[in-house]
Amino acid sequence: MTVSRVVNGTGYVSDETRERVLVAVKEMNYRRNGLARNLKRQRTETVGLVLGDISNPYSTEIANAVRESLSARGYSLFICISEQSEKEDIMAFESLVDHNVDGIIVATRSNTAGDERLTNIADSNLPLVVVGRDFRHDSVDSISADNFTGGFDATQHLVDLDHRRIGFIGAAYENRGSLKRLQGYLKALETHGIDVDERLITGRTETVSDVPGYSTEKIGYEGMKRLLSLPNRPTAVFARNDFTAVGAMTATKEAGLLIPQDIAIVGFDDTPLAIHTVPPLTTVRQPMRLQGQLAAEMLLRRIGGDEFLTTQERVLDCELIVRGSTVA
């Protein structure tokens, strides 16, 4: 007990005793056992973050922002990767719950089994926040970018530039419905009375199914090639993210076409590389850091707070950044 007091700096310990303890600690190379401590104290001052694809700047920016906000409040962060499969999502949740983290931030894509497990976890009163994921629960806060409006704005921008045949690259079959950016694209076309041509919507196929859960350069490259091979090819494409857009640019150039004269291209995310493409990429910026920061704050509010808090759901605005890939 006295050792505990010295190590934690709590309670009354005389200088002499403290000194003796510290000497012994150093001598015996003593270190308090965190597990036992956490078990007794019923909290770990640790938060878990579950990320889908860690290779995506979206994830990494969120992670950095989360870490900063948390460490400012004395919490550590453990990140788990789930390559976007239900099984791995759940494994990540389990291992975090097993380590009794004080709360979990989930930034993977929705899936039924995962959502079910999340519901259990939320029911058990473990503080939970979801980022960019569809999930509803009385005691779970959620935060996301307005991908729908972002997709709408990107497409509208192309329409404003008089494009009528506008392709979409990066639709994976399994998430047609949940992909807000695609929905925004469809809505924009509808708003402007442009018929949807299914052949202009492309995405991950079996041939590139070995890639991570998000949309990559490869998907952009192959998707663009397919679009360009159409008899009536598009004059513009909206790529689901910047990586996909970069791949699409490569395919476009290889085909000897000019950007933006022959094909205009819009990306999404405004990753650092967007200003370095040739021409620089028009893209939709989403506030990644802010999402991470808010997620951390919301979680800490639940961790510190009372059990019956109002559910928060924040949708953050995106911003269209116009560059050379759409306007010469």
Next chain:
Amino acid sequence: MTVSRVVNGTGYVSDETRERVLVAVKEMNYRRNGLARNLKRQRTETVGLVLGDISNPYSTEIANAVRESLSARGYSLFICISEQSEKEDIMAFESLVDHNVDGIIVATRSNTAGDERLTNIADSNLPLVVVGRDFRHDSVDSISADNFTGGFDATQHLVDLDHRRIGFIGAAYENRGSLKRLQGYLKALETHGIDVDERLITGRTETVSDVPGYSTEKIGYEGMKRLLSLPNRPTAVFARNDFTAVGAMTATKEAGLLIPQDIAIVGFDDTPLAIHTVPPLTTVRQPMRLQGQLAAEMLLRRIGGDEFLTTQERVLDCELIVRGSTVA
């Protein structure tokens, strides 16, 4: 005890009892407490990975490979980010040790305070593996890419193309000595009897000191601008990594110079974007996944194995990938 047997599927339990336990488990929403379990069992089946900059593909590829290898063996992975500062390194170590992980893989850059703490940890017999980090200890395995030879090869490639004024971009002041790629560059120049011109070696400055620990597009961009403003500008540059190279390419194009005719550029890492630059980037590929995989295997060997294992130190070959940024 019987519940423990049912939950873990160990020992003798009659079907009837098992059934009753399972019903009760479901009814009471029982979940075994991982902390208590780990405390008793003295192992967690969890491994920690400390990454420097999580935004770097180098880190993320390693993380993915580590995760795959570990999960195949039933271990979970907790990733901690340390933005390359001693303090954060140590905080990451502490929190992992506090959670009694079974081993730690460290992939941050060396620093004295961190190394000291690592030594303590290794002394306490916690299995440890370092990746791409200078660190020596009897019971710590290490793995890295041959950055020196990679840097040498990259530079030699430029020399072979008759370049004599070759710049280096991405040297940070604090790691001049430990930056193997820079050492390889210097050695190559020396080997070919080319005098080193300090003005051709550039890197992070105060003006861009707000960036993460690794070298970014911004550093490449600003570094290249500085090099181009020299009275006797280089005809080729070796950038410390692909991001830096991309930034350098942008600056070169802005100056109205042609790549590779006016300036040849070599990067390092062969990140996915290297084939998408214009022209495609000549770069040095390092086996990132293999590093992660081997790190995981080495760690598991120590975790499972006997206390007195030989120290392993592996240095993996890099490969020069020649593309359009050096050869038209």
Next chain:
DNA sequence: TGATACTAAGTTATCGTTAACTCATCAACA
């Protein structure tokens, strides 16, 4: 002088598991 409060350190019980042990039952077999 006695009540009060502060200081210092020891004792007990508990966090929630599980390893190891005990005990009882029952079947098989020599």
Next chain:
DNA sequence: TGTTGATGAGTTAACGATAACTTAGTATCA
């Protein structure tokens, strides 16, 4: 019939910390 071994389940004692309580000495003040 007694020995052996498999089966089933309960008991005990840790794992290593700390909250809460107790004890005791000393200082403070009315």
